[in-house]
Amino acid sequence: MSQSAPEARSSEQEALAAEQARVTAMYGRLDELRTRTETRLSDARLQDRTGYAALVERETRAFEHARERARLGAVEEGLCFGRIDLSHDDGPEARYIGRIGLRDSEYETILVDWRAPAARPFYAATPGDPNGVTRRRHLRVRRRRVTGLDDEVFDADRLSDTDRRQLVGEAALLTALRGARTGRMGDIVATIQTEQDRVIRARLDGVLVVQGGPGTGKTVAALHRAAYLLYTHRDVLERRGVLVVGPNPAFLRYIGDVLPSLGEAEAVMRTVGGLFPGVSAVRHDPYEVAALKGETRIADLLRAAVRDRQRTPREAFGTGDLLVETDAGVLTVPGQVCEHVVRTARGLRLAHNVARKYTVNALLEELARAESALLGRPLAEEDVPFVGERLWAEDPVREALDALWPHLTPERLLRELFADPEALARAGRRAGRSPGDTAPLHRDGGGPRDWTVQDVPLLDEAAELLGRDDSASRAAARRAAAERADEERYAQGVLEYTGLFEDGMMSAAGLAARHRDDGPGATTAERAGADREWTYGHVIVDEAQELSPMAWRTVMRRVPTRSLTVVGDLAQTGSAAGASSWTGALEPYAPGKVHVERLRVNYRTPAPIMAVAADVLRVAAPEEEPPESVREDGAPPRAVALPGGLADLPALVEAERARAGGGKVAVIASEGRIGAVRAVLPDAAGAGDLGQGVVALTATEAKGLEFDSVVVVDPDALLAAPRGANDLYVALTRATRGLTVAHAAPLPAVLSRLEE
Numbered sequence: 001m002s003q004s005a006p007e008a009r010s011s012e013q014e015a016l017a018a019e020q021a022r023v024t025a026m027y028g029r030l031d032e033l034r035t036r037t038e039t040r041l042s043d044a045r046l047q048d049r050t051g052y053a054a055l056v057e058r059e060t061r062a063f064e065h066a067r068e069r070a071r072l073g074a075v076e077e078g079l080c081f082g083r084i085d086l087s088h089d090d091g092p093e094a095r096y097i098g099r100i101g102l103r104d105s106e107y108e109t110i111l112v113d114w115r116a117p118a119a120r121p122f123y124a125a126t127p128g129d130p131n132g133v134t135r136r137r138h139l140r141v142r143r144r145r146v147t148g149l150d151d152e153v154f155d156a157d158r159l160s161d162t163d164r165r166q167l168v169g170e171a172a173l174l175t176a177l178r179g180a181r182t183g184r185m186g187d188i189v190a191t192i193q194t195e196q197d198r199v200i201r202a203r204l205d206g207v208l209v210v211q212g213g214p215g216t217g218k219t220v221a222a223l224h225r226a227a228y229l230l231y232t233h234r235d236v237l238e239r240r241g242v243l244v245v246g247p248n249p250a251f252l253r254y255i256g257d258v259l260p261s262l263g264e265a266e267a268v269m270r271t272v273g274g275l276f277p278g279v280s281a282v283r284h285d286p287y288e289v290a291a292l293k294g295e296t297r298i299a300d301l302l303r304a305a306v307r308d309r310q311r312t313p314r315e316a317f318g319t320g321d322l323l324v325e326t327d328a329g330v331l332t333v334p335g336q337v338c339e340h341v342v343r344t345a346r347g348l349r350l351a352h353n354v355a356r357k358y359t360v361n362a363l364l365e366e367l368a369r370a371e372s373a374l375l376g377r378p379l380a381e382e383d384v385p386f387v388g389e390r391l392w393a394e395d396p397v398r399e400a401l402d403a404l405w406p407h408l409t410p411e412r413l414l415r416e417l418f419a420d421p422e423a424l425a426r427a428g429r430r431a432g433r434s435p436g437d438t439a440p441l442h443r444d445g446g447g448p449r450d451w452t453v454q455d456v457p458l459l460d461e462a463a464e465l466l467g468r469d470d471s472a473s474r475a476a477a478r479r480a481a482a483e484r485a486d487e488e489r490y491a492q493g494v495l496e497y498t499g500l501f502e503d504g505m506m507s508a509a510g511l512a513a514r515h516r517d518d519g520p521g522a523t524t525a526e527r528a529g530a531d532r533e534w535t536y537g538h539v540i541v542d543e544a545q546e547l548s549p550m551a552w553r554t555v556m557r558r559v560p561t562r563s564l565t566v567v568g569d570l571a572q573t574g575s576a577a578g579a580s581s582w583t584g585a586l587e588p589y590a591p592g593k594v595h596v597e598r599l600r601v602n603y604r605t606p607a608p609i610m611a612v613a614a615d616v617l618r619v620a621a622p623e624e625e626p627p628e629s630v631r632e633d634g635a636p637p638r639a640v641a642l643p644g645g646l647a648d649l650p651a652l653v654e655a656e657r658a659r660a661g662g663g664k665v666a667v668i669a670s671e672g673r674i675g676a677v678r679a680v681l682p683d684a685a686g687a688g689d690l691g692q693g694v695v696a697l698t699a700t701e702a703k704g705l706e707f708d709s710v711v712v713v714d715p716d717a718l719l720a721a722p723r724g725a726n727d728l729y730v731a732l733t734r735a736t737r738g739l740t741v742a743h744a745a746p747l748p749a750v751l752s753r754l755e756e
């Protein structure tokens, strides 16, 4: 018999009260832990024992307690969000799921971390495959008060398993999705869906590609995966770090809250333009130049350019012999000898700056012999290097040898190459290209701020070709390796003593590494971000379809284990040398280890807007299926003519905002039109300030972001650009509630659905 309405209300009240008691106990425990951590932190700071060992121990304790304090501080809102009831042979079990794991003072688990294996059934249970779960409950908690419950009861006998994409916790999900946008992405721990959970908990090794249409949760799932991996493989990942590569700085800011809200603050976040330490490029090259710089063939050109800087006297000065004016007079090294030295150095197949040591030493010795001959003073063989060293102190000697085989930094190589059309043509010829082919690379001079995003992979490639003369640092490294073993033994002792080892919070090697070079304050993330040769434990690449083959080379150098999560949508590729196939882009680096998962449900864009975008997708990428929207709500999409041109835009933007019930509006226009749009909307913010009510962006800037409503301006101008249909597809799919297409020219045929 079904319950009457008052009966149902009172049993709901009872359930709420019971859950409230549990949740209150969890917060009570959280408060206790906070107080304990606070006390330990101040105790650690007050310790005033002397000696290096005591100092390191004090700093270590303080650092770890401060970290623990931050972790406990980050989980206040939504500490517990779910419960599963499981049936076991020995009786039922109620398991609570939350942002972190908690045990009571008796060491009984009262809350399971969402990333722990024990939490898995909360996300993985479906009616067809309940995973032992008899009921899943979502708890809505605001400011420590339980305000609502959503239950799903699984009855495997009666429900079929036909729908693979069965949603979990639909009511909780839709409530989460209807919230207004804030300009910052939030976490989704409470409502992760089954297909996303598979991605989040996939194995650490190999290349996992997550292909999915707009709004399928690729970004948010990738970030939860980072948190899951850091939790599950802390020993490896804490030491080597996790790198997250995103498309632009605004995007990195947009997603910047997610990992801290999951209690993980230590991932390194970079754009491709920021992967080379010391450079933070944001500007892009024009399409044609970007295409040229993106293909791996450019690496041959760079190799040829380096080779061009390794010269015989004939190539450098047009003289057969090397002639150097020194204090003793003009010294001559015969052309043949110089050619032999240069040829031998090239044949060593060492990086340029490393082989330079050989060239310079060999030529200095020849100059020493030439000096002894000139002065008529015989020179003992063992004295030759000393005389060479003395000659090296003379400017003309250094200048002459630099002209033959200069020490090059990546920046200098590229700057001088791009500034010199003849050098470009020479390197191009050597790499099998016509001068017309390489001419677009020419640009005048340029300072550090002029590097483009596309230059960064070239700088990285150049750094590999040039290498470092690191004989001194290698000797130091050998000494350091011996010291490291000692430090790790010591760190192990500290960890055992402080109890951090048992908590699994940190490994001895991780602790020793942190203290080694930069003192206790430097995290793995800080050290990794500053070191070009750092190799990460795992790399996540978002909007990965935009990466050129050269950018992939740069990324892959940072993860030799090929442990990567690559998320993107081939239908949204906008960049000149971006990907058209995942296996094509990635198989060469990880043969047989590339695994593609697909996400097919769109959590962002309501179905009526997605239908408009799907028409564009058929032109942009006919082989891709549009994702299925879970949302139907929002205002119907519409097209509005602009008889007065852009002057009509401000009123339209206001109308759109009202139509979609307030919230954040993005006005999206082509590269060519965005300046004029900003001129009529002087109060609109740019990509740097997504918290504003109205922002004006290009499609490239809007990639990966979302807004309550979107006004797409002059779709014909967007379509006219290379990969224009992809850009229009990106622009249309940013909206969560409302879409208006504003057009001065007739509406393009691909948007004819909006005329109905």
Ligand SMILES: Nc1ncnc2c1ncn2[C@@H]1O[C@H](COP(=O)(O)OP(=O)(O)OP(=O)(O)O)[C@@H](O)[C@H]1O
Pocket (backbone or CB within 6 Å): 173, 176, 177, 186, 187, 188, 191, 192, 193, 196, 212, 213, 214, 215, 216, 217, 218, 219, 220, 221, 569, 603, 604, 703, 704, 705, 706, 733
């Ligand atoms: N399981 C979920 N629960 C609640 N919200 C979700 C869930 N999955 C995705 N979302 C929300 O859907 C929106 C789109 O997610 P996200 O930006 O990760 O998609 P995307 O696939 O990266 O999109 P794009 O390709 O357009 O960049 C976000 O607001 C995200 O929080």
